[in-house]
Amino acid sequence: MSSPYATLPEFEYARPSTLEEALKLLAKYGEEAKVLAGGVGLITFMLERLVSPRIVIDIKKIPELRRIEYTEGKGLVLGAAARISEITRYMDSNPRVREKYRALYEALSRIADLQIRNRATIGGNICEALPFMDSYAPLALFDAKLRIASVEGERETTITDFVKGPGFLDLAPNELLVSIELPDPPRESRSGFSKIVPAIEYSVASVAMLVANPVDPRSREVRIAVSAATPAPIRVREAEEVFRREGDIVDLLDAALDRMTSAIKELVIEDPYASAEYRLEMLKVQAYILFKRLLDSFLQERG
Amino acid sequence: MGGAVVREYRYIGKRIPPRDAFDKVTGIAPYVYDMELPGMLYVKLLQSTQPHARIKGIDYSKALSVSGVVAVATGRDFPFRIGIYVGDRDLLAIEKALWVGHPVAAVIAESPRAAEKALDLIEVDYEPLQPVFDPIEAMKPGAPLLHPDLGKYRISPAFKPRPGTNIANEFRLSKGDVDKGFSKASVVVEGEFSIPFMSHVYMETQAVIAHYKPNGYVDIWSSAQSPFSARYLLAMSLGMPVGRIRIHVPYVGGGFGGKAGLGWEPLAVMLSKKAGYRPVKLLFTRSEQMRLAPVVAGVKAWGKLGLDKEGRIVAYQARFIFDSGAFGDYTVNVSRTAGYACTGSYEVDNVECLSYAVYTNKIPTTALRGFGYPENHWVLERLIDMAAKKLGMDPAKVRSINLLKPGKSKTSTGARLREDAGDPQRVLEEVIGSLGWGREPSSTDKPWKIRAKGFALSVKGPSQPPDASSSAIIKFNEDGSVDVMVGTGNFGQGTVTSLAMIVAEEFGIPLDKVHVHEMRSTNDSAYTWQTVGSRGLFTDGSALLEAIKDAKSKIKRVASAVLRVSEDHLEIGDGKVYVKGKPWHYIPLERIVMGYLYENGNAIGGPIIGAGRHIAELNTFLDPETGQGTPTIFYTFGGTGVEVEVNVLTGEIKVVKAVQVFDIGKAINPLLVEGQMIGGFVMGQSRALYEELIFDEMGSVANPNLSFYYVARAKDMPDEWVLKIIETPQSDGPYGARGIGENVMIAVAPAIGNALYHGLSVDVRSLPLKAERVWRAIREQNPKLYKEALEAVKRSIRESYKKLREALVVAR
Secondary structure, three states: OOOOOOOOOOEEEEOOHHHHHHHHHHHHHHHHEEEOOOOOOOOHHHEEEOOOOOOEHHHOOHHHHHHHHEEOOOOOEOOOOOOHHHHHHHHHOOOHHHHHHHHHHOOOOOOOHHHHHOOOOHHHHHHOOOOOOOOHHHHHHHEEEEEEEEEEEEEEEEEEEEEEEOOOEEOOOOOOOEEEEOOOOOOOOOEEEEEEOOOOOOOOOOEEEEEOOOOOOOEEEEEEEEOOOOOEEOOOOHHHHOOOOOOOHHHHHHHHHHHHHHHHHHHOOOOOOOHHHHHHHHHHHHHHHHHHHHHHHHHHOOO | OOOOOOOOOOOOOOOOOOOOOHHHOOOOOEEEOOOOOOEEEEEEEEEEEOOOOOEEEEOOHHOOOOEEEEEEHHHHOOOOEEEEEOOOOOOOOOOEOOOOEEEEEEEEEHHHHHHHHHHOEEEEEEEOOOOOOOHHHHHOOOOOOOOOHHHHEOOOOOOOEOOOOOOEEEEEEEEEOOOHHHOOOOOEEEEEEEEOEEEEOOOOOEEEEEEEEOOOOOOEOOOOOHHHHHHHHHHHHHOHHHHHEEEEEOOOOOOOOOOOOOOOHHHHHHHHOOOOOEEEEEOHHHHHHHHOOOEEEEEEEEEEEEEEEEOOEEEEEEEEEEEEOOOOOOOHHHHHHHHHOOOOOOOOOEEEEEEEEOOOOOOOEEOOOOOHHHHHHHHHHHHHHHHHHHOOOHHHHHHHHHHHOOOOOOOOOOOOOOOOOHHHHHHHHHHHHHHHOOOOOOOOOOOOEOOOOEEEEEEEOOOOOOEEEEEEEEEEEEOOOOOEOOOOOOOOOOHHHHHHHHHHHOOOOOHHHHOOOOEOOOOOOOOOOOHHHHHHHHHHHHHHHHHHHHHHHHHHHHHHHOOOOOOHEEEOOEEEEEEOEEEEEEEEHHHHHHHEOOOHHHHOEEEEEEEEEEEOOOOOOOOOOOOOOOOOOEEEEEEEEEEEEEEOOOOEEEEEEEEEEEEEOOOOOOHHHHHHHHHHHHHHHHHHOOOOEEEOOOEEEEOOOOOOOOOOOOOOOOEEEEEEEOOOOOOOOHOOOOOOOOOHHHOHHHHHHHHHHHHHHOOEEOOOOOOHHHHHHHHHHOOHHHHHHHHHHHHHHHHHHHHHHHHHHHHO
8 A cells, every 4th residue: 555645635523422423423424434444444545535535433432342252052243443452462361262263363363464454453454355365264154243333223134245346345335343252163164264375465275164072073073264365355155065075084184175176266356466367376375274273272181 | 822911901992972963963963954144046846757758848937927036047057977887867857857856957036935936937848758767677688778879978987877778777797607516416496586766765855055165166066975975076078177176075874875976965966056046045855865766676576595415505596687767877786795795794606786777757765884895685594594594504604604704715706715703603692692693583462473583694895986986185273173174974884983082092192172063065075085985083083093003103203303213213192292112201292293382482293183094905896707706995894683573464574683793804883883873773674674765556655654664663673682792803893993883774674584594484575574465474374373363362352351250240
């Protein structure tokens, strides 16, 4: 992100203290409004004149949007304006929660640097709508529910339905992303996140994976989600289904990852920073290495 | 060395923290970027959207109507060209826009906001012309010409542009007979190599404030490396008397060559005049910095090396095509230097090296730390390893056989290397010893990660005119403290700390009684040609020693009268002037340096000022046909070794161990020298592995930001450092010292390239060694390695699974 401009375009600024107030402003200004959470994306977009909102609505002071809360059986709820570093700190002080949502933790704790993580928010990360946003693959992995509100009411969606492609969200001008709910993952599951950042600040291929009960063919579960290599995040269910076949998990891995490759091949991004061929192969390579890491993490727990 | 007296030093050779550290850490260090003057205006430049186009008209009437806008300037206001060596630069595009980003108009306004608002309202009518982006295409007859008037430009004598083409400079080094040489070769290796455009990425982007005053004087505050040379070139460019221009330079947030010579001062000065003699400030955002301020040239190179059966280099041929972008600026001299120093640390009798700087419709380029040496080393130091492998000989042995021998060998330019130039042989031995060259690299616990070792040697001397000179002035204060006035810049190297140590050492006074102001001003700092080429400590340090000697003799003259002994019998040290052998007969310096007062009120002497100077000795111009002559005042020899860990499956490279060895004659301050060794390595690593400006189909920089243009971070640093300083003193350097600032990064890329070559049998000749490039090379050149690594991962998955199942059975 870069800009020849050193100043921001002129705009009005509002800092509502309740969700209701924020939604009213959004209803009033619609497309002329932009929501400010951490500002990591918005300010740079404004510097570049990619957006020039008439009004900037700052949601940082709405307590409800800063929520970070885990409830046994219900799962983890993150307010859209919860900061990345607040979330990882919460997880560090609740190691059980951290291990449950390990893939999310690994992704969030490696976003940019600490100064950025102190500003950036989970909602901002989601709404930036660029392929390499680090929260995407883990949120797809954990079947996250995104709660969207407007003055007209509320609705619920998933990350893969919400993020349509670069710059495209399923979000009406009067709507606001309010919270993200991650249901409890399968019992005794392990998850992890892996990305390739070759000489740029952003990933060109990200994989999140979850494995539960790997040695029991009846109860085992494998989930795979990818992002960065594709315009929008993908939960690769075609690959996950392969693990429902008969046989040992390790005997199905090659077939599952081949299935992943064929399922997403046509969608992979090609640009000056990484070829489609490399991105696709990196998804596969990382999936193998991640799978090994997850198996080993079951072992370590026992050893 | 029987009988040699080893002098005990109080400061020299001690690890003393840099003087600027406090200012920088606390944030009190002044930079032009932060400076504001009363009544100051702000400038914003409109960038061309066309890579090559005739400017038919510029309509800025709407811009002028924006509140706060004072004036708008276009190329028509400044119909002349400037430039350090080839006068090809315009201040704002004259008639033609030459790259996407070329400033075509400047808005001057009361606030940055007004300037930016007005910028969006300027309309430019372009008539697109055929652009040329590839330097090899640009050299061909019939290619679109960027500078049809090249033959009419002002050209500095050492340079040879070819009018009617896009060749901004052509240089040829010729020695011996390469055909005859190659006919004696047992092995010949050749190859094409490339280096991309890069940005200097100094932390402080370019910033200049200029005030053209109604009385005809011009005051400039500039983030410049070389205020004096900027002043001279500015005076030449604008036809002004040199003495009427005063350039003031506070701390500079990094330069790396990118702020040498002449920068944006001429434009700022002319805009100040245009704005009614008010001060104007021009500064760049990072994006502007990477789209319109000069960057670093890309290079396409070819080299051919022949060894006889003993491993002796019998011939070397190379060609370097520097993609200069739209202006030649410093790149004409960088390419010339790459050519004349093409044989590196080795003695080669038969050489032919050609180098070109070529115009293309891309961002202009300028000098970068290393100045042609990183470019020529990337070719030669790789070819040596290839040739050695082909011959079945250790590349260390091949290097050892061919190294320049001080006092005996002749360099590429035919100049005999001075006897005390250093000990290249010992450098080589220390590099391979510290690296453990010849011993297998350690293995990793991940079967898809392979460790590999490589090394390369490097040499570097300043590329400067034969009459480049420096001076220094010291003056005493009432308390016996000393003000030091030098011209050498203050942008991170630490030279100022070393200069202060020299003064403290010579007078035996505490270091905190030596003051070196951070501001350089052409009207009250001592002259130095430029702060470039690793020359600062060598040249300005030498001038300072002469100034100290001058001051000492003035002090002794007064003391001689007071103490009633001859001047020859006086010594200065410990902050006193005293009688040799009877140190209890002394005068404290503070009682004599402002004049000595007798008890009855008589006084003699007066304030003490010392002046000194330095000029290159016995340097020559290079022969225009053969490139032969003596171009440098010293060569510093060095070498770099690396152990890298390569992820075979992803192509990612991690440097686990870095070895840096340099013979710098004398480390005035080893702490600062090590800082250069570490910083230079990381910069070299960054250029070797990550940095690359990417151009789109319009020749426009697609990644003018630090998100998509990646620079090494703290996390990328090597795990282990071996830093070795060798001290073979050079008799005409201060305390024997030679320069170190640039050489520290030159051998890093070839060392890493050689590591891939030896450890993975993969030969990558294009920089940067980005993950995908390395991954692709492994898949194409050593597919077995890739396959085995993937198999190893799968095998280890099965092993883990087996263990997990067993563990579960036991648990049950």
